Amino acid sequence: MNRLAKNYADALFSLARDEGAADEILTQFAQVRQLFDDNPDYVRFLFAPNIPLEDRTRALDEAFSGHIHVYLLNFLKLLSEQGHIFYYQDCELRYRTAYNQANGRIEAKVYTALPLRQDQLARLQDRLCRLTGKQVDLQNRVDPTVLGGIRLQYEEHELDGTVRQRLRAVEKTLSETVI
Numbered sequence: 001m002n003r004l005a006k007n008y009a010d011a012l013f014s015l016a017r018d019e020g021a022a023d024e025i026l027t028q029f030a031q032v033r034q035l036f037d038d039n040p041d042y043v044r045f046l047f048a049p050n051i052p053l054e055d056r057t058r059a060l061d062e063a064f065s066g067h068i069h070v071y072l073l074n075f076l077k078l079l080s081e082q083g084h085i086f087y088y089q090d091c092e093l094r095y096r097t098a099y100n101q102a103n104g105r106i107e108a109k110v111y112t113a114l115p116l117r118q119d120q121l122a123r124l125q126d127r128l129c130r131l132t133g134k135q136v137d138l139q140n141r142v143d144p145t146v147l148g149g150i151r152l153q154y155e156e157h158e159l160d161g162t163v164r165q166r167l168r169a170v171e172k173t174l175s176e177t178v179i
Helices: 003-018 022-038 040-047 053-064 070-081 085-102 118-132 163-176
Strands: 105-112 135-142 150-154 157-160
Touching: 003 022, 003 070, 003 085, 022 040, 022 070, 022 085, 040 053, 040 070, 040 085, 053 070, 070 085, 085 105, 105 118, 118 135, 118 150
Parallel strands: 105 135
Antiparallel strands: 105 150, 150 157
């Protein structure tokens, strides 16, 4: 992760937490990212050094004032002013990470060939909660490269129990065996 995004997001999180706005800003961060994803020309406009800062600031006020927390709006203005608006997604990721750490939460993704049933997801989530001692937000992602089994990612860990990984292990073992 970009150090600049880490510093900006950590500062915003610290302020938001101290002011009791961390939950609200977390939700709004994702909403703004979705708007940015849907309107890349708007992001380029916010970055354009040839457009006066006052015009970019006014555009942010018109789009977001009264719709998002003032701290997040000022954060957007700062990113635009400093030419760092393209780091917004990294800032959101870091903010969410800081939020999760402060609240004893982790995000995990399980990749499977087919969607898991709700009871399977619940059992896996429960096991991860017991393993990590944290509340786990688990998302199931269907990955066409997974032939069978699962691949699990959480925090800095990746557990690969896919058929492909098992076949690689067998292949490695066979290649290291001297006949």
